[in-house]
Amino acid sequence: GDSVTQMEGPVTLSEEAFLTINCTYTATGYPSLFWYVQYPGEGLQLLLKATKADDKGSNKGFEATYRKETTSFHLEKGSVQVSDSAVYFCALSRRSGGSNYKLTFGKGTLLTVNP
Amino acid sequence: GAVVSQHPSRVICKSGTSVKIECRSLDFQATTMFWYRQFPKQSLMLMATSNEGSKATYEQGVEKDKFLINHASLTLSTLTVTSAHPEDSSFYICSARDSGPSGGNIQYFGAGTRLSVL
Numbered sequence: 001g002d003s004v005t006q007m008e009g010p011v012t013l014s015e016e017a018f019l020t021i022n023c024t025y026t027a028t029g030y031p032s033l034f035w036y037v038q039y040p041g042e043g044l045q046l047l048l049k050a051t052k053a054d055d056k057g058s059n060k061g062f063e064a065t066y067r068k069e070t071t072s073f074h075l076e077k078g079s080v081q082v083s084d085s086a087v088y089f090c091a092l093s094r095r096s097g098g099s100n101y102k103l104t105f106g107k108g109t110l111l112t113v114n115p
Numbered sequence: 116g117a118v119v120s121q122h123p124s125r126v127i128c129k130s131g132t133s134v135k136i137e138c139r140s141l142d143f144q145a146t147t148m149f150w151y152r153q154f155p156k157q158s159l160m161l162m163a164t165s166n167e168g169s170k171a172t173y174e175q176g177v178e179k180d181k182f183l184i185n186h187a188s189l190t191l192s193t194l195t196v197t198s199a200h201p202e203d204s205s206f207y208i209c210s211a212r213d214s215g216p217s218g219g220n221i222q223y224f225g226a227g228t229r230l231s232v233l
Binding site for chain 1: 121147164208223227230
């Protein structure tokens with residue numbers, strides 16, 4: 001079945017440091033890939049997405065490129081801020097059963113950015 | 116972006132009572148909504164898939180008689196936790212899939228409901 005593996009945290013960085021959170025996936029066909037972010041006590045917010053190979057999703061300084069050859073979708077940001085502290089989830093979506101598009105999530109990576 | 120409203124954000128109830136959680140897509144139609152449960156410091160566990168006008172599809176191990184799902188319109192799905200017990204205490208999150216022509220089938224999430232059963 002489908003699966004998503006992302007680097008385990010927690011990750012602790014200083015402000016303005018470079019961030020990479022690795023994510024690899026296993027799926028048949030051509031899934032869409034997502035990064036969601038969850039701030040404390042809140043639901044998930046879509047951070048960025050990519051729907052086909054070589055697509056680059058970007059938002060708020062974060063980027064991730066859909067690499068089919070390595071089945072990866074690593075999240076990067078050049079200079080993190082304290083406000084980026086949150087849990088980041090990598091996920092894939094593939095049509096499953098009729099018109100359903102279930103999301104398969106990684107376990108999440110807690111990022112803490114210190115001033 | 117698309118907005119999903121989930122209500123209430125927090126509920127405390129006595130053991131044995133039932134609790135209803137609402138999930139609304141505010142600016143798009145959602146033929147499919149999803150209900151998740153999240154344990155502390157863990158990922159989301161899909162409980163069920165809710166399709167407008169039909170019965171929900173439950174994941175293995177989820178009791179359909181305890182977690183009643185109704186998806187009566189294209190913008191509203193409800194989850195009712197029946198006869199709640201302390202072990203049902205958790206963070207419940209809904210999502211709605213934007214199935215419109217430009218929606219990209221992306222799931223948008225509600226802010227979650229913290230259920231505490233005393």
